[in-house]
Amino acid sequence: xxxxxxxxxxxxxxxxxxxxxxxxxxxxxxxxxxxxxxxxxxxxxxxxxxxxxxxxxxxxxxxxxxxxxxxxxxxxxxxxxxxxxxxxxxxxxxxxxxxxxxxxxxxxxxxxxxxxxxxxxxxxxxxxxxxxxxxxxxxxxxxxxxxxxxxxxxxxxxxxxxxxxxxxxxxxxxxxxxxxxxxxxxxxxxxxxxxxxxxxxxxxxxxxxxxxxxxxxxxxxxxxxxxxxxxxxxxxxxxxxxxxxxxxxxxxxxxxxxxxxxxxxxxxxxxxxxxxxxxxxxxxxxxxxxxxxxxxxxxxxxx
Amino acid sequence: xxxxxxxxxxxxxxxxxxxxxxxxxxxxxxxxxxxxxxxxxxxxxxxxxxxxxxxxxxxxxxxxxxxxxxxxxxxxxxxxxxxxxxxxxxxxxxxxxxxxxxxxxxxxxxxxxxxxxxxxxxxxxxxxxxxxxxxxxxxxxxxxxxxxxxxxxxxxxxxxxxxxxxxxxxxxxxxxxxxxxxxxxxxxxxxxxxxxxxxxxxxxxxxxxxxxxxxxxxxxxxxxxxxxxxxxxxxxxxxxxxxxxxxxxxxxxxxxxxxxxxxxxxxxxxxxxxxxxxxxxxxxxxxxxxxxxxxxxxxxxxx
Numbered sequence: 340x341x342x343x344x345x346x347x348x349x350x351x352x353x354x355x356x357x358x359x360x361x362x363x364x365x366x367x368x369x370x371x372x373x374x375x376x377x378x379x380x381x382x383x384x385x386x387x388x389x390x391x392x393x394x395x396x397x398x399x400x401x402x403x404x405x406x407x408x409x410x411x412x413x414x415x416x417x418x419x420x421x422x423x424x425x426x427x428x429x430x431x432x433x434x435x436x437x438x439x440x441x442x443x444x445x446x447x448x449x450x451x452x453x454x455x456x457x458x459x460x461x462x463x464x465x466x467x468x469x470x471x472x473x474x475x476x477x478x479x480x481x482x483x484x485x486x487x488x489x490x491x492x493x494x495x496x497x498x499x500x501x502x503x504x505x506x507x508x509x510x511x512x513x514x515x516x517x518x519x520x521x522x523x524x525x526x527x528x529x530x531x532x533x534x535x536x537x538x539x540x541x542x543x544x545x546x547x548x549x550x551x552x553x554x555x556x557x558x559x560x561x562x563x564x565x566x567x568x569x570x571x572x573x574x575x576x577x578x579x580x581x582x583x584x585x586x587x588x589x590x591x592x593x594x595x596x597x598x599x600x601x602x603x604x605x606x607x608x609x610x611x612x613x614x615x616x617x618x619x620x621x622x623x624x625x626x627x628x629x630x631x632x633x634x635x636x637x638x639x640x641x642x
Numbered sequence: 643x644x645x646x647x648x649x650x651x652x653x654x655x656x657x658x659x660x661x662x663x664x665x666x667x668x669x670x671x672x673x674x675x676x677x678x679x680x681x682x683x684x685x686x687x688x689x690x691x692x693x694x695x696x697x698x699x700x701x702x703x704x705x706x707x708x709x710x711x712x713x714x715x716x717x718x719x720x721x722x723x724x725x726x727x728x729x730x731x732x733x734x735x736x737x738x739x740x741x742x743x744x745x746x747x748x749x750x751x752x753x754x755x756x757x758x759x760x761x762x763x764x765x766x767x768x769x770x771x772x773x774x775x776x777x778x779x780x781x782x783x784x785x786x787x788x789x790x791x792x793x794x795x796x797x798x799x800x801x802x803x804x805x806x807x808x809x810x811x812x813x814x815x816x817x818x819x820x821x822x823x824x825x826x827x828x829x830x831x832x833x834x835x836x837x838x839x840x841x842x843x844x845x846x847x848x849x850x851x852x853x854x855x856x857x858x859x860x861x862x863x864x865x866x867x868x869x870x871x872x873x874x875x876x877x878x879x880x881x882x883x884x885x886x887x888x889x890x891x892x893x894x895x896x897x898x899x900x901x902x903x904x905x906x907x908x909x910x911x912x913x914x915x916x917x918x919x920x921x922x923x924x925x926x927x928x929x930x931x932x933x934x935x936x937x938x939x940x941x942x943x944x945x
Binding site: 427428523524525526527544547548550557558559560561562565566567568569599600603638639640642 | 730731826827828829830847850851853860861862863864865868869870871872902903906941942943945
């Protein structure tokens with residue numbers, strides 16, 4: 340099952356109470372595609388970087404089997420850059436710097452060989468770019484998952500609603516679900532949002548786990564693994580999404596039961612992501628380590 | 643298995659964004675003992691009220707099989723009274739009025755027939771009163787569960803630590819676990835707190851579920867049931883504790899596996915509690931309704 344990933348591939352600089360990074364590789368599609376490679380081997384990436392990017396990272400993606408034909412490299416331009424600072428609780432953060440650079444006029448060109456993907460992961464980007472990507476596909480995918488954030492609800496709500504009408508699964512956090520629906524109760528929020536288009540809604544609650552609303556009014560909850568230390572939450576939501584869709588593509592399913600297991604995979608992946616800065620930990624894990632963590636989730640959830 | 647419950651039996655007045663109550667029955671031991679009666683039939687109550695109390699509520703407890711011989715009624719005195727106001731998110735609240743009244747000099751007299759209980763639930767009260775209660779038992783119980791709150795950590799930490807050394811299970815919320823342990827990570831907090839005495843720690847996270855730390859470094863997580871409406875969170879933690887120990891007393895077990903199931907029972911009970919003001923809903927549920935809700939938890943958690 341072919342899996343197309345689109346999103347930012349970028350530089351981050353991250354300050355936490357436990358230390359700071361210089362410029363390191365970040366961006367939604369970096370985390371998503373890395374996460375998928377542990378589960379699935381037919382992944383294509385559509386993204387844009389400047390000539391300043393870290394091409395060792397791109398080589399690593401290639402070695403892991405990601406098709407990077409759709410990665411545009413803009414000569415004379417700089418990659419998207421985000422600098423953020425986490426507070427002591429590691430849940431809230433301030434943005435110190437955002438430089439759009441190549442992302443400012445990103446035209447998501449989908450290579451011909453990737454215009455009929457079976458699974459599509461639209462990472463957090465402007466809803467217009469997400470919509471353009473969908474419009475460039477020549478066949479309806481089996482499953483389209485969209486991730487977004489409050490920023491787009493604030494400045495591009497109509498565009499967001501337009502693309503939501505065309506996707507199968509939406510992943511947002513609890514505050515975003517409340518903002519998008521106007522409902523405080525997440526049960527009511529899910530009903531409102533599922534009426535906007537996506538038949539399935541995933542509400543990410545960070546350290547408090549994730550809720551899956553789908554099927555015929557079914558709900559599933561997956562906890563986050565309680566960890567000794569959370570080092571850097573950056574990319575955890577993207578890694579979660581990558582694990583989620585990577586699992587589904589690997590088993591070729593889109594039913595609610597498969598999605599429940601996919602959420603456990605996504606949560607297991609995300610639990611690795613936060614243990615080191617940036618993509619470091621995610622790039623190092625083995626299938627055995629993943630299996631070990633899946634067993635921890637089983638123990639955590641089984642009664 | 644005999645189950646002794648001690649805690650406040652009192653009046654509350656509750657303001658929420660959805661309405662206000664006048665004086666209604668509240669108090670930790672009211673919620674705890676009501677919750678236990680749906681699961682267990684050998685429950686004794688030690689508490690104190692003034693002559694102003696609502697004795698219909700006491701009659702109802704009696705009808706449900708609670709032995710109220712240990713309920714002291716102080717002539718010419720008034721019952722404990724708490725008036726609180728919830729904010730829009732229903733998670734945070736302000737205390738508007740606290741009148742200690744009879745609770746100010748509460749001497750927890752344990753009737754002779756209740757001095758050898760097998761299970762003991764020490765509801766939220768001053769650690770000194772909790773300790774006095776334990777000292778008045780003439781035989782070591784199978785299981786002692788203690789609930790407390792940040793207030794006692796602020797003003798009576800040494801007393802609290804003294805009684806913690808004598809209990810098996812502690813239930814507190816996540817912020818209290820952080821305060822008591824000085825650790826932000828709940829995994830580290832659990833290690834510190836379990837070294838203080840209780841072999842098992844339950845961290846209550848309200849709408850985000852509950853964590854159980856016990857056995858040989860095992861962790862179990864039970865979600866809260868996502869609800870259409872949360873009407874009044876008052877007493878949810880007490881109801882949870884009542885369901886927890888009520889289940890354990892009913893099956894006569896104290897092992898980790900039984901505690902996992904007990905947490906699901908506690909969470910199911912608490913999910914009823916918040917759906918109406920005060921003890922109203924809790925007093926009306928049937929065993930069939932409870933079974934229905936337990937099935938909802940199973941669906942929510944099973945992968």
